[in-house]
Amino acid sequence: MALKERETVQDCPNCESRIIGKIGVERYYCHDCCVEFDGGESGGIYSIDDEGNLMSLEGDEQS
Numbered sequence: 813m814a815l816k817e818r819e820t821v822q823d824c825p826n827c828e829s830r831i832i833g834k835i836g837v838e839r840y841y842c843h844d845c846c847v848e849f850d851g852g853e854s855g856g857i858y859s860i861d862d863e864g865n866l867m868s869l870e871g872d873e874q875s
């Protein structure tokens with residue numbers, strides 16, 4: 813039942829780097845592979861294109 817601190821910065825889910833910065837509520841940016849990711853249970857990973865648009869890197873579940 814040991815709960816970890818929610819503020820603890822986690823590893824990048826994409827490249828497992830720890831060189832990440834917090835940019836919002838449960839939102840982090842990896843300086844290694846240049847992606848944003850959610851720190852919550854959703855665990856979404858987003859790349860940022862040259863125009864600053866977020867693109868999901870996983871779960872292209874559009875059918």
Ligand SMILES: [Zn+2]
Pocket residue numbers: 824825826827828829842843844845846847
């Ligand atoms: Zn990364």
